Amino acid sequence: MMQEDLGRTLAANVRAARQALGWRLEDLAARSGVSRNMLQQIETARTNPSVATLARVAATLGVSIGVLVEPPEELGYVARASETLARPAGRDSVARLLVNDGQAPFVEVWDFTIAGHDEIRSAGHPQGTRELLHLHQGALEVSVGGATFTLAEGDALRMRGDRPHAYRNPAAAPARLSMTVVYSGAQDPRYA
Numbered sequence: 001m002m003q004e005d006l007g008r009t010l011a012a013n014v015r016a017a018r019q020a021l022g023w024r025l026e027d028l029a030a031r032s033g034v035s036r037n038m039l040q041q042i043e044t045a046r047t048n049p050s051v052a053t054l055a056r057v058a059a060t061l062g063v064s065i066g067v068l069v070e071p072p073e074e075l076g077y078v079a080r081a082s083e084t085l086a087r088p089a090g091r092d093s094v095a096r097l098l099v100n101d102g103q104a105p106f107v108e109v110w111d112f113t114i115a116g117h118d119e120i121r122s123a124g125h126p127q128g129t130r131e132l133l134h135l136h137q138g139a140l141e142v143s144v145g146g147a148t149f150t151l152a153e154g155d156a157l158r159m160r161g162d163r164p165h166a167y168r169n170p171a172a173a174p175a176r177l178s179m180t181v182v183y184s185g186a187q188d189p190r191y192a
Contacts, residue, residue, distance in 0.1 A: 006069060007045035010054075013068045015043045017061040032060035090118040093169075106183040114140070116172040122165050128184025129161035138175030141168045 018028050025043070029036040034056055041047035042057070049057070051065075058065045079099040089095040092115035101107040114120060133142070133156060140151040144165040149157055159165070161181055169175040 004045075005071070007048065009071050010049075010069055011043050011045040013070065014039075014057060014061070017063055017068070018043075021061065028057070028060060032056045090114065090120040093118045093120055095120070108181040110179040110181065112167070112175075112177045112179060114138075114167060114169040114175040114177070116169055116174060119166055119168040122161075124164050125161045125181065126183060126185060127162050130182045130184075131157075131159050131161040131165075132180045132182070133157045133159070134178045136176045136178065138169060138173055139171045140175050140177060141170055142166070143168070 018025070021027075023031075025036050025039050028034070029039055032039075034053055038047065038049065038053065039057070042049055042053075054065055054068065058068050061068075077099075084096050084098055086094045086096045089112070094113050096111045098109045098111055112120070133140075133151070135151045135153055135155050135157075137153055139153070142149045142151065142157060142159065142165065144159050145163045149159070151157055167177075
């Protein structure tokens with residue numbers, strides 16, 4: 001990370017940590033023993049504080065120095081709608097992988113639109129996989145193993161994802177659901 005980027009990251013993270021505590025610059029200065037002027041320079045990325053100063057600020061905020069210099073890409077990632085791929089599913093249905101964590105434990109978030117009277121089948125994911133579904137619109141019948149679950153609009157379901165399963169829309173109107181897939185070990189290679 002370049003020095004300039006590090007300064008901006010430090011500035012944003014110190015400000016965010018201070019504001020999360022509901023403190024003004026004056027409050028942080030009084031508690032840390034670091035001058036208000038120095039803190040203002042840190043929060044506007046106009047100085048490169050010493051390790052000792054950074055350590056006092058971090059300790060006062062109750063975080064590690066590592067947290068204060070952690071780049072934004074380590075804190076989160078925005079998966080843009082324009083980047084998600086819609087995949088055909090069933091006869092006329094669509095499944096979109098919205099975001100894939102990409103690191104263990106592997107987690108995926110999906111958006112499904114299941115056309116009227118359509119069905120989506122899966123042979124099952126790796127051993128130990130769980131699925132959490134929330135039906136936003138319509139009706140849904142979910143079969144997993146030998147069990148069938150009927151969901152109405154607003155219902156949610158927790159199920160084994162490592163067994164053959166199917167999602168069936170029994171109605172003429174489309175069904176819309178969100179699904180979170182949680183892998184206990186290896187990620188499903190179909191969606192890696």
